[in-house]
Amino acid sequence: xxxxxxxxxxxxxxxxxxxxxxxxxxxxxxxxxxxxxxxxxxxxxxxxxxxxxxxxxxxxxxxxxxxxxxxxxxxxxxxxxxxxxxxxxxxxxxxxxxxxxxxxxxxxxxxxxxxx
Amino acid sequence: xxxxxxxxxxxxxxxxxxxxxxxxxxxxxxxxxxxxxxxxxxxxxxxxxxxxxxxxxxxxxxxxxxxxxxxxxxxxxxxxxxxxxxxxxxxxxxxxxxxxxxxxxxxxxxxxxxxxxx
Numbered sequence: 001x002x003x004x005x006x007x008x009x010x011x012x013x014x015x016x017x018x019x020x021x022x023x024x025x026x027x028x029x030x031x032x033x034x035x036x037x038x039x040x041x042x043x044x045x046x047x048x049x050x051x052x053x054x055x056x057x058x059x060x061x062x063x064x065x066x067x068x069x070x071x072x073x074x075x076x077x078x079x080x081x082x083x084x085x086x087x088x089x090x091x092x093x094x095x096x097x098x099x100x101x102x103x104x105x106x107x108x109x110x111x112x113x114x115x116x
Numbered sequence: 117x118x119x120x121x122x123x124x125x126x127x128x129x130x131x132x133x134x135x136x137x138x139x140x141x142x143x144x145x146x147x148x149x150x151x152x153x154x155x156x157x158x159x160x161x162x163x164x165x166x167x168x169x170x171x172x173x174x175x176x177x178x179x180x181x182x183x184x185x186x187x188x189x190x191x192x193x194x195x196x197x198x199x200x201x202x203x204x205x206x207x208x209x210x211x212x213x214x215x216x217x218x219x220x221x222x223x224x225x226x227x228x229x230x231x232x233x234x
Contacts (some may be wrong), residue, residue: 034125035222045225089157096195102147102210103161103172104223 006107021077023092033076035093084112120226128232137229139207148190153204157160204228
């Protein structure tokens with residue numbers, strides 16, 4: 001069965017602190033995709049990153065970085081030097097590459113609050 | 117300019133009514149989806165359509181009926197609304213499932229429709 005666990009319900013940090021959001025997934029497939037989405041207070045879902053199961057290279061995009069480790073089934077997200085604008089709910093999601101189903105299985109989300 | 121749009125943004129209605137939410141994407145994608153986000157922020161797939169054909173139906177009550185007049189549109193009609201239908205409904209689209217390729221593409225979401233049933 002597919003499952004995504006985001007154990008951190010809520011994290012509060014002060015601006016400029018680094019913060020890591022954890023994501024652990026379960027799947028029986030060898031081919032799958034992992035995603036992170038951001039949901040700011042305005043409510044929309046903003047795509048951040050997509051990773052396939054064959055690419056374990058870490059990725060950095062500005063202040064954002066992602067650590068994908070198949071050995072621990074984790075896909076963690078780190079924000080460096082956090083800013084107030086980073087305050088949002090962040091969702092990790094899993095999708096299995098099946099021809100007839102392409103749904104995203106979401107974690108329960110981590111609410112990040114960055115205080116000035 | 118908007119990639120995935122939904123109307124209306126807010127919908128307040130009485131129990132028992134029938135309502136529709138419209139979704140349009142101008143990304144040229146083949147696949148569209150409906151997701152439901154409940155009051156605890158949990159997101160769950162409801163339906164997906166590929167080129168106007170139903171692909172996924174996640175045990176959603178029959179009161180929910182998606183309709184895809186063309187691949188750029190996926191509307192959601194809800195009959196006999198219940199209190200438990202109150203949620204935010206998100207439409208999404210992706211370029212996945214083209215010709216049976218095993219390549220999960222990114223899903224891009226609309227702004228959401230907040231449905232409140234009184």
